[in-house]
Amino acid sequence: MDTTTITCPTRTFRAMGCQIDLWLEADEATGVSTFDAVAQLFAENERLLSRFLPGSELSQLNGRAGQWVPVSDLLWNVLEEALIWASATAGLFDPTCLNALEAAGYTASFEALAAAQHNGRSQTQHLLVGQWSSIRLDTDRQAVYLPPGLRIDLGGIAKGYTAQQAVDLMSYQGACLVNAGGDLVAGAAPAGFPGWPVGIAHPSEFDQANNSLSVWLVDAALATSGVDYRHWTVNGRAAHHLIDPRTGLPAATDLLTATVWAAQAAEAEVRATTSLIMGLQESLDFLESQPHLAAVLFSADGDMYQTSTIRNLAF
Amino acid sequence: MTTKNRPQRGQQFGSLKIAVATGSLAAALLGTQLLARQDVAATAVAPQDTMVLNVPANMPTTLQTSPAVASATGLSQRQVTLNLQPIPQAAVPQIRSAPAVVRVAPLTQTRSSR
Numbered sequence: 471m472d473t474t475t476i477t478c479p480t481r482t483f484r485a486m487g488c489q490i491d492l493w494l495e496a497d498e499a500t501g502v503s504t505f506d507a508v509a510q511l512f513a514e515n516e517r518l519l520s521r522f523l524p525g526s527e528l529s530q531l532n533g534r535a536g537q538w539v540p541v542s543d544l545l546w547n548v549l550e551e552a553l554i555w556a557s558a559t560a561g562l563f564d565p566t567c568l569n570a571l572e573a574a575g576y577t578a579s580f581e582a583l584a585a586a587q588h589n590g591r592s593q594t595q596h597l598l599v600g601q602w603s604s605i606r607l608d609t610d611r612q613a614v615y616l617p618p619g620l621r622i623d624l625g626g627i628a629k630g631y632t633a634q635q636a637v638d639l640m641s642y643q644g645a646c647l648v649n650a651g652g653d654l655v656a657g658a659a660p661a662g663f664p665g666w667p668v669g670i671a672h673p674s675e676f677d678q679a680n681n682s683l684s685v686w687l688v689d690a691a692l693a694t695s696g697v698d699y700r701h702w703t704v705n706g707r708a709a710h711h712l713i714d715p716r717t718g719l720p721a722a723t724d725l726l727t728a729t730v731w732a733a734q735a736a737e738a739e740v741r742a743t744t745s746l747i748m749g750l751q752e753s754l755d756f757l758e759s760q761p762h763l764a765a766v767l768f769s770a771d772g773d774m775y776q777t778s779t780i781r782n783l784a785f
Numbered sequence: 786m787t788t789k790n791r792p793q794r795g796q797q798f799g800s801l802k803i804a805v806a807t808g809s810l811a812a813a814l815l816g817t818q819l820l821a822r823q824d825v826a827a828t829a830v831a832p833q834d835t836m837v838l839n840v841p842a843n844m845p846t847t848l849q850t851s852p853a854v855a856s857a858t859g860l861s862q863r864q865v866t867l868n869l870q871p872i873p874q875a876a877v878p879q880i881r882s883a884p885a886v887v888r889v890a891p892l893t894q895t896r897s898s899r
Contacts, residue, residue: 473888488898626898652896664880667889671896684891686880696897727897733876764878779878785889 476660476667481505485512486520486629488651492636495645495660504643508636515635518544519628521568528624532568536618538608546612549605552627555740556602562744564715566601568621571713574720599715626743629653630693630735647687652694655735656687664688667785673698673726673768682774683766685731685783693738695746696727696768714747721747724770728753731764731783741765750775 479501481492492508494501518527527545541549552565605622606615616622633650640646641657647666648655659665665688669681673696685692697710697720714721728745732738741763745753750769757765757777764779 473890475890476892491893493892629898647892649893649895651898652894653898654893654895663889667891669891669894671894674897681891681894688880690876690878692895694895694897699897729895731878762877782877782879 476663478660479505481509483509483512485509486516486632486651487522488629489649490651491649492640493647493666494640494643496643500643504640508639508648511636511639512632515544515628515632518542519548519624521623521625528622531614531616532621535616535620538611538613538615540611540613543612546607546614548624548628548631549614549622550607551631551736552622552624553602553605553607555627555736559740559744561600561602561715562747563740564602564713565622565624565627566605566620567713567715568623569619570718571623571711573718574711574713601715626653626693626695626739627736630655630691630739634691634735653735653739654687654692656690659686659688665783668692670694670729670766671727673772682768683776683780684785685780686785687731687783690731690733691735691738692729692731693735693742694727694729695739695742697721697723697746698726712743712746723747724750725753726768726770726772728768729766730757731780733762737763 478493478495479498483490490512492505494504520526521528527542531539555563604617629650630653633648633655636648637646637655637657645660646657654668656666665686668687670683672682697712710720712721723746725746728742730738730741754775757763764783765777766780767775
């Protein structure tokens with residue numbers, strides 16, 4: 471059996487605290503100009519939406535809790551999307567987790583944490599239940615009101631939103647694929663293939679070199695959330711970046727990673743995150759009840775679980 | 786003379802027009818009635834009855850009545866073919882299979898953020 475590879479212009483760069491990889495089925499010149507535009511898009515969105523940049527629009531909004539603050543189209547759209555998903559998941563996804571994240575020790579970008587071998591502060595509980603619903607939006611003035619003391623983090627959903635924007639932009643030029651720090655978003659399929667061939671990695675504790683499963687991805691997104699990589703210790707206790715809004719603490723989960731396929735990046739991202747928080751049995755039951763989703767879950771002991779729908783994508 | 790004849794000729798043509806129009810109207814009404822009776826007879830379904838056709842989402846796009854159904858519904862010797870458009874479905878995870886002779890290496894992989 472012959473092995474085929476897809477060859478097309480590609481580019482790799484860093485943005486939003488992770489590695490971004492782009493593929494575009496087009497001629498080299500088109501690839502260069504389109505990749506430049508996409509890199510600029512990621513840089514601009516990071517400049518506005520990063521919680522680690524004191525001058526970002528998001529940081530300024532967080533610093534003005536208790537006031538109405540007019541915001542840009544980008545911040546408005548991403549925040550609106552985050553609140554829609556907070557509502558759709560009954561608050562299991564909650565963008566108001568920034569105080570809890572910092573209390574868990576996630577006070578700087580993960581690269582900076584790793585470099586400084588930062589061990590975090592003592593863990594303090596910041597209960598979040600329903601806190602997202604206290605954010606007020608004025609659509610006429612495109613202004614946001616955060617109640618005093620409330621701060622938001624748009625990390626994962628901002629990255630997914632930007633990756634989706636990148637695919638929308640690149641799709642004008644041809645079939646394309648974006649890998650934003652492990653979250654994949656695909657446009658049309660490359661010529662002669664039913665989709666972009668991509669793998670689902672084993673959790674980092676296990677065999678990272680080989681994929682657990684290979685799937686075709688086309689006009690859809692595949693996002694993975696995990697506690698296998700971004701974790702640290704706080705006073706000798708394990709901590710990670712996925713906060714359970716019900717406790718305000720890093721989720722006590724029996725999953726290492728959750729990978730979810732969805733038609734849009736935001737849903738894939740949110741469902742992967744909430745699957746981690748729900749844990750193996752609850753998330754598997756939920757995902758099986760949603761025929762528009764497909765998923766692969768890895769339990770803490772390395773066992774793989776998958777929804778029946780993932781078989782429709784596998785090769 | 787010419788002026789005297791004009792009203793008489795106009796009256797004649799007027800009567801003729803009324804007769805033709807009345808005849809046409811009567812013929813049209815009669816024809817409609819006859820067609821309505823034929824339709825009722827051919828379909829054997831009372832005009833006030835509602836027919837409900839449940840179409841599963843995954844059925845073929847062409848539906849043909851079976852002889853048994855045709856007989857039960859009075860459609861013997863006739864076959865009905867309905868050309869159904871595919872029903873739009875929400876996006877679901879589904880992909881065409883790749884050609885079996887081709888093995889493809891994954892270009893990249895999804896994993897937790899780093």
